Amino acid sequence: xxxxxxxxxxLITGKSHKNNVSGPIIKIAIAAIALGLIMMMIAIAxxxxxxxxxxxxxxxxxxxxxxxxxxxxxxxxxVAPIDIHQDFYPGFKTVSGIKHIQAVASKWGIIRxxxxxxxxxxxGVGADYNWSIFKEYLIDGKLPDxxxxxxxxxxxxxxxxxxxxxxxxxxxxxFFLKDNESEIPNQLKLKVVGxxxxxxxxxxxxxMFVDLRHVQRMNKWTEDQIGNFEVFIDxxxxxxxxxxxxxxxxxxxxxxxxIADKYYHIFEWLKLFDVNIAIIIGIMILVGGINMITAxxxxxxxxxxxxxxxxxxxxNNWNIRKVFLYNAAYLIGIGIIWGNMIGLGLLLAQKYFGFxxxxxxxxxxxxxxxxxxxxxxxxLNIGTLVLCLLMLLVPSYIITKISPxxxxxxE
Numbered sequence: 001x002x003x004x005x006x007x008x009x010x011l012i013t014g015k016s017h018k019n020n021v022s023g024p025i026i027k028i029a030i031a032a033i034a035l036g037l038i039m040m041m042i043a044i045a046x047x048x049x050x051x052x053x054x055x056x057x058x059x060x061x062x063x064x065x066x067x068x069x070x071x072x073x074x075x076x077x078x079v080a081p082i083d084i085h086q087d088f089y090p091g092f093k094t095v096s097g098i099k100h101i102q103a104v105a106s107k108w109g110i111i112r113x114x115x116x117x118x119x120x121x122x123x124g125v126g127a128d129y130n131w132s133i134f135k136e137y138l139i140d141g142k143l144p145d146x147x148x149x150x151x152x153x154x155x156x157x158x159x160x161x162x163x164x165x166x167x168x169x170x171x172x173x174x175f176f177l178k179d180n181e182s183e184i185p186n187q188l189k190l191k192v193v194g195x196x197x198x199x200x201x202x203x204x205x206x207x208m209f210v211d212l213r214h215v216q217r218m219n220k221w222t223e224d225q226i227g228n229f230e231v232f233i234d235x236x237x238x239x240x241x242x243x244x245x246x247x248x249x250x251x252x253x254x255x256x257x258x259i260a261d262k263y264y265h266i267f268e269w270l271k272l273f274d275v276n277i278a279i280i281i282g283i284m285i286l287v288g289g290i291n292m293i294t295a296x297x298x299x300x301x302x303x304x305x306x307x308x309x310x311x312x313x314x315x316n317n318w319n320i321r322k323v324f325l326y327n328a329a330y331l332i333g334i335g336i337i338w339g340n341m342i343g344l345g346l347l348l349a350q351k352y353f354g355f356x357x358x359x360x361x362x363x364x365x366x367x368x369x370x371x372x373x374x375x376x377x378x379x380l381n382i383g384t385l386v387l388c389l390l391m392l393l394v395p396s397y398i399i400t401k402i403s404p405x406x407x408x409x410x411e
C-alpha cells in the first residue's frame with residue numbers, strides 16, 4: 001500500500017497535473033472549499049456574536065430574570081412596591097448559578113426644556129446596582145454614584161442628549177405625574193454626569209438612570225420599598241431553567257419573568273439566526289462537496305491507466321479508492337488552511353476595527369459583532385473535512401468498474 005500511495009501522490013498531487021485538465025479543476029475545488037469555509041465562519045461568528053450582543057444589551061437594562069409583585073403590571077413603570085427585605089436578597093442562596101441581584105424602581109416622566117420635551121423612563125437604582133456592563137456603553141462623563149447621600153446625578157443616553165441638546169454638567173427639570181392626575185406633578189431637578197450609547201434604540205430612546213431614593217420619595221414609599229428585583233445568572237443558556245427555579249423559590253406574593261418572555265419578539269427573531277446559519281453551512285458544504293466530486297472524477301478519468309496498472313500488480317479496489325480519498329483529503333486540507341487564514345483574518349479585522357456597520361434601528365447594534373469560538377472553528381474544520389470525504393465515497397466507487405485490460409489501453 002505504501003508503494004501505491006507514493007505513486008498516486010506523485011501522479012495526482014505532483015507537478016504533472018498542472019498541464020492536465022485536472023489542474024484548473026483542482027484549483028477551483030480548493031477555492032470552493034476555502035470560500036465555503038470562509039462563509040461558514042463568518043455566518044457563525046457574526047450570527048452568534050449578534051445573538052450574544054443583543055442578549056447582553058437586553059440583560060443590561062432588565063436583568064436576566066425580573067421579580068415583581070403579583071398585582072404589579074409587567075411594564076417598566078413600578079406600581080405596587082415590594083419589601084426589600086427578602087430571603088433571596090442580597091444573596092440568592094436557594095438557587096445556584098445566580099451571579100447578582102439588585103433592587104430597582106422605575107417611573108415615567110417628561111423632560112422639558114425651553115425648546116422641546118421628551119418622555120423618559122427614569123430608572124431608579126441604588127448602591128447595589130451593577131454598573132460593569134454600562135462601562136462599555138459610557139461615551140462621555142462618568143457613571144453616577146448612589147452609594148452616599150441622595151443626589152441629582154443622572155446617566156442619560158446619547159439619543160436623548162442629542163434631542164434635548166444636553167452636555168455633561170447640564171441641569172434640567174423632569175416632571176412626574178402623581179397617582180391623582182389632578183395634583184401638581186412632581187418636579188425633579190437633575191444633573192447630567194454621564195452619557196451612554198448602547199446602540200439599542202428601543203432602550204436608548206427611553207431610559208435614564210437616577211437615584212432610587214428619588215423614585216421612592218415621589219411614590220411615597222419607605223426606604224425599604226422598591227419596584228422590582230433584577231436577577232443576573234451565570235449561564236444564559238440556562239435562562240428558562242433558572243427562571244423556573246427562581247419562581248419556585250419565591251413567596252406566593254411574588255412572581256418572576258425571564259427577559260426571553262418579556263421581550264418575546266426579540267428572542268424569537270434571534271432564533272431565526274440559528275436557522276439561517278444552518279442553511280448557509282448546508283449550502284456551503286454541498287457546494288464544496290460537489291466541486292470536490294467533480295475534481296475526483298476528473299482525476300480518476302485522467303489516471304485510468306494508472307488504476308489499471310495498480311489492479312494488474314495486485315491492488316484491490318478499496319486500496320486504490322483510499323489512494324484517491326487520501327489525496328482528496330490533502331486537497332480539502334489545503335482549502336481548509338486557506339479558508340481559516342482568510343476567514344479568521346476578516347473576523348479579527350471586524351472585531352477590532354468594526355468596518356462593517358449596521359443600522360441600530362433594525363439590528364440593535366452599530367456594527368456587526370463577532371464572536372470567535374475555538375470550539376466552533378474546530379468543529380467546522382473537522383465537519384467540513386469529514387462530510388466532504390463522505391460525499392466522495394460514492395463517486396470513488398467508479399474505480400471498481402474499471403477493467404485492468406481495457407484501462408491499460410485507455411488513451
